[in-house]
Every structure is written in structure tokens, then in C-alpha cells.
Amino acid sequence: MEQxxxxxxxxxxxxxxxxxxxxxxxxxxxxxxxxxxxxxxxxKHYVCKNCYSIVRSVVEYPEIFDAE
Numbered sequence: 001m002e003q004x005x006x007x008x009x010x011x012x013x014x015x016x017x018x019x020x021x022x023x024x025x026x027x028x029x030x031x032x033x034x035x036x037x038x039x040x041x042x043x044k045h046y047v048c049k050n051c052y053s054i055v056r057s058v059v060e061y062p063e064i065f066d067a068e
Contacts, residue, residue: 004046006055013050020044020060029064039064 004016026040041061
């Protein structure tokens with residue numbers, strides 16, 4: 001299990017869970033503004049277990065943004 005070391009800026013909580021935004025909530029790496037054939041990645045959210053705020057979001061597969 002991933003060790004998460006950060007503090008919630010809203011409630012100062014230090015316990016987090018991870019949730020994923022998938023399906024239509026994916027982020028796409030667009031080449032010349034076309035979605036067709038674009039690579040996509042889930043978005044990983046770090047959620048505070050105390051106040052349920054999304055404290056940090058990261059792309060699960062950052063390599064889709066690398067230049068080809």
C-alpha cells in the first residue's frame with residue numbers, strides 16, 4: 001500500500017485514501033487538438049479521510065504526455 005505523507009490544508013488531517021476518476025473523467029494527451037486516437041489516463045485523487053476533500057490529483061500514466 002502506498003504511504004502518503006502530506007497534510008490536508010483544510011482540516012490538517014494526515015490520513016488519506018486514493019480514489020480514481022475514470023471513464024469520461026480521463027485526461028487525454030492531445031496532438032493537434034484531435035481526441036480521436038489520443039492516449040488517455042486515469043486521474044488519481046488523494047482524499048482526506050477526515051473532511052473528504054480532494055487534496056491532490058495526479059495523472060496515473062504521465063508518459064502519455066511525452067513527446068513522440
